[in-house]
Amino acid sequence: MDRVKLLEAFRDFFHYGRKEQLKDSYTTITAVCTTDTNRENINWDAEEFVFNRLFVGPMSPLAPAVASVYLEPEGLIQGSVTAEIRNFYMSIGLALEDVGREPEDCIAYELDACRHLLLMGKELPEADETYNAFIREHMAAWVPEFSRRAIENCGESVAVKEVLVLLSQWLASETYTIGQNKEMA
Amino acid sequence: MKQQLAFMVNSKKCIGCYSCALACKNQYHQEPGIVWRDLTPLSEEHYPHSDRAFYSLACNHCAKPVCVEVCPVGAHVKREKDGIVVHSADKCVYCHACIDECPYGAAKDNTVLERAEKCSMCVERVDAGLKPACVLGCPTKALTIVDLATLDNPKAEQYPPGFPQHAELNPSTRFIRPTFPELVLAKKDS
Amino acid sequence: MKKEMDKTEKSVVCPFSRRGFLKGMVTAGVLASIPAGILKANAWDRIHYEGEYDIFRNACPRNCYDTCSIKSYVRNGVLEFIEGAQESTFTDGALCVKGYAYPRRVYSPDRIKYPMKQIGRGTGNWKRISWDEALSEIAGKIQEIKKKDGSLLGMALDKYSGNFGITHYGVEGMMSSLGYTSRFVGTPCWPAGIDAQNFDMGNMWCNDPEDFVKAGYIIIWGGNPAWNSMHTMKFIYEAQERGAKLVVIDPLLTQTAAKADLYIRVKTSQDGVLALGMARHIVDKGLYNTEFVEKYSKGFDDFVSYLKENITVEWAAEQSGVPAEMIRQIAEEYALTDPATIWAGYGLQRHINGGVNVRAIDALAAMTGNIGKEGGGVRYGQLQGWGFNYNAMIQKQPEGSVGYLGKDKIKSEFTIEQEGGAQYSDRTININKLAESILTTDEPPIRLLWVACKNPFAQDFDRPKLQKAFDKLEMVVVVDQFFNETVQNADIVLPSTTLFEEYTVNVSYWHYWLSINEKAIPEQYEARSDLQIAAMLSKKMNEIEPGSCTFPQIMDTKVWMEKEFNEGIYKYFGIKNWQELRNGPRKAKLTSSAAWHDRKFGTPSGKYEFSSDLAAEYGHSKLPEYKARRTAYDKFRVLTPHTQFGLHSQFVNIDYIEDFNKEPLVYINPIAAKAKNIGDGDMVRGFNKVGSVTVKAKLTDNVAEDVILMYEAWFRKANYNVQNLVDDESSDMGSFKTGAPGVAIHDQFADIAKA
Numbered sequence A: 001m002d003r004v005k006l007l008e009a010f011r012d013f014f015h016y017g018r019k020e021q022l023k024d025s026y027t028t029i030t031a032v033c034t035t036d037t038n039r040e041n042i043n044w045d046a047e048e049f050v051f052n053r054l055f056v057g058p059m060s061p062l063a064p065a066v067a068s069v070y071l072e073p074e075g076l077i078q079g080s081v082t083a084e085i086r087n088f089y090m091s092i093g094l095a096l097e098d099v100g101r102e103p104e105d106c107i108a109y110e111l112d113a114c115r116h117l118l119l120m121g122k123e124l125p126e127a128d129e130t131y132n133a134f135i136r137e138h139m140a141a142w143v144p145e146f147s148r149r150a151i152e153n154c155g156e157s158v159a160v161k162e163v164l165v166l167l168s169q170w171l172a173s174e175t176y177t178i179g180q181n182k183e184m185a
Numbered sequence B: 001m002k003q004q005l006a007f008m009v010n011s012k013k014c015i016g017c018y019s020c021a022l023a024c025k026n027q028y029h030q031e032p033g034i035v036w037r038d039l040t041p042l043s044e045e046h047y048p049h050s051d052r053a054f055y056s057l058a059c060n061h062c063a064k065p066v067c068v069e070v071c072p073v074g075a076h077v078k079r080e081k082d083g084i085v086v087h088s089a090d091k092c093v094y095c096h097a098c099i100d101e102c103p104y105g106a107a108k109d110n111t112v113l114e115r116a117e118k119c120s121m122c123v124e125r126v127d128a129g130l131k132p133a134c135v136l137g138c139p140t141k142a143l144t145i146v147d148l149a150t151l152d153n154p155k156a157e158q159y160p161p162g163f164p165q166h167a168e169l170n171p172s173t174r175f176i177r178p179t180f181p182e183l184v185l186a187k188k189d190s
Numbered sequence C: 001m002k003k004e005m006d007k008t009e010k011s012v013v014c015p016f017s018r019r020g021f022l023k024g025m026v027t028a029g030v031l032a033s034i035p036a037g038i039l040k041a042n043a044w045d046r047i048h049y050e051g052e053y054d055i056f057r058n059a060c061p062r063n064c065y066d067t068c069s070i071k072s073y074v075r076n077g078v079l080e081f082i083e084g085a086q087e088s089t090f091t092d093g094a095l096c097v098k099g100y101a102y103p104r105r106v107y108s109p110d111r112i113k114y115p116m117k118q119i120g121r122g123t124g125n126w127k128r129i130s131w132d133e134a135l136s137e138i139a140g141k142i143q144e145i146k147k148k149d150g151s152l153l154g155m156a157l158d159k160y161s162g163n164f165g166i167t168h169y170g171v172e173g174m175m176s177s178l179g180y181t182s183r184f185v186g187t188p189c190w191p192a193g194i195d196a197q198n199f200d201m202g203n204m205w206c207n208d209p210e211d212f213v214k215a216g217y218i219i220i221w222g223g224n225p226a227w228n229s230m231h232t233m234k235f236i237y238e239a240q241e242r243g244a245k246l247v248v249i250d251p252l253l254t255q256t257a258a259k260a261d262l263y264i265r266v267k268t269s270q271d272g273v274l275a276l277g278m279a280r281h282i283v284d285k286g287l288y289n290t291e292f293v294e295k296y297s298k299g300f301d302d303f304v305s306y307l308k309e310n311i312t313v314e315w316a317a318e319q320s321g322v323p324a325e326m327i328r329q330i331a332e333e334y335a336l337t338d339p340a341t342i343w344a345g346y347g348l349q350r351h352i353n354g355g356v357n358v359r360a361i362d363a364l365a366a367m368t369g370n371i372g373k374e375g376g377g378v379r380y381g382q383l384q385g386w387g388f389n390y391n392a393m394i395q396k397q398p399e400g401s402v403g404y405l406g407k408d409k410i411k412s413e414f415t416i417e418q419e420g421g422a423q424y425s426d427r428t429i430n431i432n433k434l435a436e437s438i439l440t441t442d443e444p445p446i447r448l449l450w451v452a453c454k455n456p457f458a459q460d461f462d463r464p465k466l467q468k469a470f471d472k473l474e475m476v477v478v479v480d481q482f483f484n485e486t487v488q489n490a491d492i493v494l495p496s497t498t499l500f501e502e503y504t505v506n507v508s509y510w511h512y513w514l515s516i517n518e519k520a521i522p523e524q525y526e527a528r529s530d531l532q533i534a535a536m537l538s539k540k541m542n543e544i545e546p547g548s549c550t551f552p553q554i555m556d557t558k559v560w561m562e563k564e565f566n567e568g569i570y571k572y573f574g575i576k577n578w579q580e581l582r583n584g585p586r587k588a589k590l591t592s593s594a595a596w597h598d599r600k601f602g603t604p605s606g607k608y609e610f611s612s613d614l615a616a617e618y619g620h621s622k623l624p625e626y627k628a629r630r631t632a633y634d635k636f637r638v639l640t641p642h643t644q645f646g647l648h649s650q651f652v653n654i655d656y657i658e659d660f661n662k663e664p665l666v667y668i669n670p671i672a673a674k675a676k677n678i679g680d681g682d683m684v685r686g687f688n689k690v691g692s693v694t695v696k697a698k699l700t701d702n703v704a705e706d707v708i709l710m711y712e713a714w715f716r717k718a719n720y721n722v723q724n725l726v727d728d729e730s731s732d733m734g735s736f737k738t739g740a741p742g743v744a745i746h747d748q749f750a751d752i753a754k755a
Helices: A003-016 A019-032 A044-056 A067-071 A080-091 A107-121 A125-152 A159-184 B019-028 B066-070 B097-101 B123-127 C018-030 C033-039 C099-106 C131-149 C166-178 C191-201 C209-214 C230-241 C271-284 C290-295 C300-310 C313-320 C324-336 C354-367 C431-440 C463-472 C530-544 C557-562 C567-573 C578-583 C613-617 C670-675
Strands: B005-010 B038-041 B054-057 B076-078 B085-087 B108-110 B115-117 B143-147 B174-176 B182-185 C054-059 C069-075 C078-084 C116-118 C126-128 C155-159 C182-185 C217-221 C245-249 C262-265 C340-344 C427-430 C448-452 C475-480 C492-495 C504-507 C513-517 C636-639 C665-668 C683-687 C692-699 C707-710 C748-754
Touching (some): A003 A019, A003 A107, A003 A159, A019 A044, A019 A159, A044 A159, A067 A080, A080 A107, A080 A125, B005 B054, B019 B038, B019 C078, B019 C099, B066 B076, B066 B097, C054 C504, C069 C513, C116 C131, C131 C448, C131 C475, C131 C492, C131 C530, C155 C166, C155 C431, C166 C530, C166 C557, C182 C431, C191 C354, C191 C613, C209 C230, C217 C230, C217 C324, C230 C245, C271 C300, C271 C313, C271 C324, C271 C354, C290 C354, C300 C354, C313 C324, C340 C354, C427 C431, C431 C463, C504 C557, C530 C557, C665 C670, C665 C683
Parallel strands (some): B005 B174, C155 C448, C182 C427, C217 C340, C245 C262, C448 C475, C636 C707, C665 C692
Antiparallel strands (some): B005 B143, B038 B054, B076 B085, B108 B115, C054 C069, C069 C078, C116 C492, C504 C513, C636 C748, C665 C707, C683 C692, C683 C748
């Protein structure tokens, strides 16, 4: 399985929020995960509406894809959690081009940071450790709750629901592998 | 008498606007349900019109604070120089003693961060020569800081109606009672 | 910012420094502690002081007397907390409950983040679109309308007080820059009183509110500053401490009433009768100020004759519900205290006799010589410091634009009068009859409605009719921050910035301070200010058809802000340039704290006009004569004033505020509730000819037996809208200065039953 390609596809799925990209990244995700799906029957307009209801708006999003909402005690976006993630990105050499415009702890950015660390890990072994810590200590702390809330509210959706399930599986498998490696070490 | 800084709650001036409560949240961003300062509307037993008179209450920075007495790790400290009762959450071991013992409910139970918390009179601001956030944020100057050592206001009370008496703690907060107007009422609107 | 990233190899999060990366890895050993820090308590680290923060100057742009000067504390591009500016003796370091919720509002997960398009109005099926797509669609519609109708009168603007930053008049400018359009004009707020003061004195002008301290006697009449202008209360308290008596006259026992020495519950909208009764007694006792009425007024003798022939104290007592003895007492106290002042609130003029109510109160102040006195006066509002350039507003129609032949003039209480071109003008329509006008306007009908700085579904009258009206529109564009009922009924929603994300400049219609509003943080997500939206639309229009829009394509709000200043403003506020405002707000250099201190009035006669020919020209009586109030059309009077937790439909939806204001309530007198078998906390249905509202009951004798009270607000979690019980009946005045009469918001009636 191409780990980097999968991360990119997850990232793109959540980042663009447009029918075309939803469809493209969905195709990649299901292909990499070798999931058996009936792609022909998906109504992509309906998927886009569900996606926006869950994550974007304009109404109050039912499951905002931002870590702060789940980890910040008061759910404050741009509070301490966003600041921690911003600092973390800085420590691994990343930053948003325009700090303060959007919270750094959006899922698309976090997946992108994961991808960055994976790529770096090929040259710097420390990056692998950092990747493991970020997944285990941070993403595993909020993504399951986020996925659960999103799946609960995703109605008749096929594709959005499936991606959420696959995201949860990916995270569970990463966390498990990290745990195994740690035990072995 | 040594310096004892205290909140002066002037209910005669208080308009129940909640600026003090929100100014505190604006500064410290406490978790939902954790409110260090809140307004208590006076019941009709103590004031004739509903929702028209209030006590703005937080920690009373008592002369004999029970929180200091019961804390096993010294997380509550009464400062010598000005009598402010400062809580240091990093020392807190979440034993609940202060939460259970303070009869005024000043120590709050933060179940999310697993610690006790309370108003420390914005001690860093006070040390920097600034007013506490709630005092600065009061648009009618109903909430102020006074020094009990020099306070000379015959109308200031320690235990106004509706505020429980706990003489053993000797709470520092002082109050001015609300007043009410003479009424001339059209019987009906029609 | 890479919004539309190239998705092949590039990162969303861009590597910014290889050096930073390596340096970062050195500390990566402690990284394990970083995630732990997210979940565990942070070190006891509560506040940081100036120095660590970037500090910005802001001003609250809400439709509020107090227009607070704000100091904003920003770190790493994030607004952490705000304070009231201490340089302003009016704001004096304190904000209000709403202001302190701003940091939470800016970063609310509920904010509208991107331009979006609804596929089927009201379906809730939304697609995210780019700014380019949104503007192309709107521009396409504009072109279509021009082709179909031969003019752009089918495009209408509905805008009012959602943001009073001066540059927001750029929305009107955007409309002009496209051609001659339809404009909803007037104001639901205060127009009857504005006309009244203009008939009497030639302008609306009030004393500096900070000079309340000089008053010996204060009447607050039909206003509730403890909730709606809380910063003024400290000056009133100071007057009381110096011995002044405070009298509150209001149909409700408000929080302000609780602070009074005397509270008089008057029958709603009988304030004018009460004032005329007081005037009659003052005449009978000879307590009027001979010098003022002889030297500085016109028509006093006619007024005296009118009083003697038509008004008795006993009759006024019967009409107003205030005992004759009390009328005599307050008339004497008011006339004999020097100086005495009256604050005429906006509530008392939201009636079919609202304008004459204010004129009768003005007359009291004039006949006792209190006008022009420090610590005196009749205070309603003032726009002395609003002399900006309105550079963003004043835009030329594109060449060859065709408009309305009716030569309508656009009037606004705030800005200078705009006239159309030589041949054509915009088409003006009464803002207070939005629903009715959309349904009935023809040749051409309104096809495209642009909504900015307004939430008509929460504010406008006859909510059920408005739904029908919106169904008739071909396209609705709404610029907003939150998903309210109006956005629900939009085709395209455009995300707007908050005050912290743009430059502008603010003054008050009450106090005399000027504040700059700096951009403190980046625009959130893809939000844009009204001006930026206009600039982008202009670019798009010119791409499609060169010359079809004249709006300057300037995206920097600071440039727009700078263009609003002029020598007059600098002189009035005693500054050399706007940059000085970065050090704090500035107060106007007043020769006196009193309005009309030289007693040279702006009326045709140059005097205070008890008898106004101008009033007669506009169809009113020359004198402030008694005018009957609206006949009740149902069992209970319905009052829907402002809540302390919001400003119109803003703030009540913020979770910080929800901590203290959880749900809407209807306040009912216990006697009335008992008769209807309603208990405290029961769900109650209020209903009348307009519609119905179901809401929880709270029993209180702060309201009279035959009055029900509901605060106007938009709750995100409750199906609650007071406009279901308010029709669009006009008030008497408003056309003279604001272009349309006001609304009789408080002349509404309904019945109630347990739900």
